[in-house]
Amino acid sequence: MQIYLPIAEVSVNAFLLLGLGGIVGLLSGLFGVGGGFLITPLLFFIGIPPSVAVATGANQVVASSVSGVLAQFKRKAVDVPMGVVLLLGGILGSALGIWVFNRLTKLGQIDLVVQLAYVLFLGSIGLLMLQEAVRAIRRARRPGARAHVKRHQHNWVHKLPLKMKFRASGLYISVIPPALVGMAVGVLAAIMGVGGGFIMVPAMIYLLGMPTKVVIGTSLFQILFVSAFTTLMHAITNQSVDVMLALLLIIGGVIGAQVGSQLGGRLKAEQLRILLALLVIAVAAKLGLDLLIRPAELFSLFAGARG
Numbered sequence: 001m002q003i004y005l006p007i008a009e010v011s012v013n014a015f016l017l018l019g020l021g022g023i024v025g026l027l028s029g030l031f032g033v034g035g036g037f038l039i040t041p042l043l044f045f046i047g048i049p050p051s052v053a054v055a056t057g058a059n060q061v062v063a064s065s066v067s068g069v070l071a072q073f074k075r076k077a078v079d080v081p082m083g084v085v086l087l088l089g090g091i092l093g094s095a096l097g098i099w100v101f102n103r104l105t106k107l108g109q110i111d112l113v114v115q116l117a118y119v120l121f122l123g124s125i126g127l128l129m130l131q132e133a134v135r136a137i138r139r140a141r142r143p144g145a146r147a148h149v150k151r152h153q154h155n156w157v158h159k160l161p162l163k164m165k166f167r168a169s170g171l172y173i174s175v176i177p178p179a180l181v182g183m184a185v186g187v188l189a190a191i192m193g194v195g196g197g198f199i200m201v202p203a204m205i206y207l208l209g210m211p212t213k214v215v216i217g218t219s220l221f222q223i224l225f226v227s228a229f230t231t232l233m234h235a236i237t238n239q240s241v242d243v244m245l246a247l248l249l250i251i252g253g254v255i256g257a258q259v260g261s262q263l264g265g266r267l268k269a270e271q272l273r274i275l276l277a278l279l280v281i282a283v284a285a286k287l288g289l290d291l292l293i294r295p296a297e298l299f300s301l302f303a304g305a306r307g
Contacts, residue, residue, distance in 0.1 A: 007242035008052040014248060016046060021252025026259055037125075039249065040193045041118050041283050044290075050114040051105060052242055054193035055234035059246035062227045069224050072217025079168035079214045082178060083221035086200070089179035090226035093186025098233045101191050105238060112291075117192055119288045126280035133274040169210045169218075178208055182222060189223075189230045196223060 001014045024039045043053035072078050104110040160174035181203045185196030200219045204210045210218070235241040 003244065005048075005052075005242050005245050007056075007240060008048050008245060010047050010049075012046060012048070012245075017245065017248040018252040018255075020046070021249035022256035022259075023252075024249070025253035025256025037118075037122065037192070037194045038280070038283060040114075041122070041287055043245075044115065044287065048245070050111045051101075051238065051240045052245070054101075054114060054191070055231065055238070055240040056242050056246050056249070057193035058189060058227045058231040058234070059241070059250065062224060062231060066224060069217065069220045072220060075217070076168075077214050078217035078221050079166055079210070080221070081164070082166045082169055082171075082210070082214075083218045085164070085175050085178045086182035086185075086218070086222040087225050089182025090186035090189070090222055091229055093183035093188075094190045094226055094230045094233065095186075096183075097187040097190025098230070098237060100187075101234075102237055114192060115287055115291055119284050119291070121192070122280050122284035122287070126277050126284060129280065130274065130277035133277055137274075168214050169208075171209060173208065178204075181207065182226075185222070186226050186230070189226050190233070193230075196226075 002011045003014045004011045020039065020042050024042070040050075040053045040057040043057065044050060048056075069078070101110065104113050160176050162174050162176060163172055164175050165172045181200060185200050188194055188196045188199065200222070201215055204215045204219060205212060231241055
């Protein structure tokens with residue numbers, strides 16, 4: 001069943017969109033990821049313009065974050081003051097990212113920049129995930145092997161001014177590092193349409209020294225509001241949010257997440273990480289090939305000038 005997407009200005013099969021949303025939802029339930037970093041490149045592959053894919057993909061992140069945040073609040077696993085600091089930085093970063101996005105759009109370079117950013121980020125993240133998963137499997141196979149847990153130590157972060165007490169995290173640190181982390185995630189959300197959890201979570205653990213029990217909930221708290229703000233700004237400034245596209249992706253995502261959560265319990269954590277890493281690398285490779293391969297149809301801006 002073909003439907004016309006007025007903002008994207010393309011006709012797409014509705015069941016294909018439901019299937020893409022279902023795939024991302026399946027991955028979300030299977031691997032515990034938001035899927036924002038995969039839905040956008042998948043939309044590229046079916047012909048959705050990158051500017052629309054980025055702006056609309058942020059809706060998927062908002063939808064997938066709501067239930068997660070509510071569940072974490074019930075467990076009292078959200079450091080709200082830390083989340084607010086991250087959020088303030090995230091909103092500033094998102095506003096900066098929207099400005100860069102609009103400038104690149106006017107210059108006609110946004111498609112190239114977004115695709116290059118995905119190739120670099122997904123390729124790097126996929127390789128790191130694969131390396132870590134292989135190491136985990138090797139450690140598990142060694143008899144009597146135990147993972148060495150690195151305790152957080154005081155570093156330069158604890159010497160900065162403007163310190164604040166974060167009781168849920170048990171920290172007394174400067175607000176500058178979390179604000180900068182939030183800002184970086186906000187820029188990525190605006191330009192790439194991702195939640196940014198794949199950067200924020202490691203930064204919160206290893207840079208800020210937050211305990212793991214509050215990291216996921218606090219990260220989702222920031223991602224939810226920053227993604228919502230990013231979607232709103234994209235809709236206001238460049239009208240690139242396609243509501244029909246977002247609705248079909250969200251419906252498919254909800255169904256896929258339920259299936260993924262059932263399948264996830266049947267596989268080992270190391271196997272899941274290797275599968276996700278290989279998937280991320282494959283998507284990055286496909287995007288890279290699309291940039292390098294000569295297009296089937298060539299257009300020239302100067303074709304009319306020769307006449």
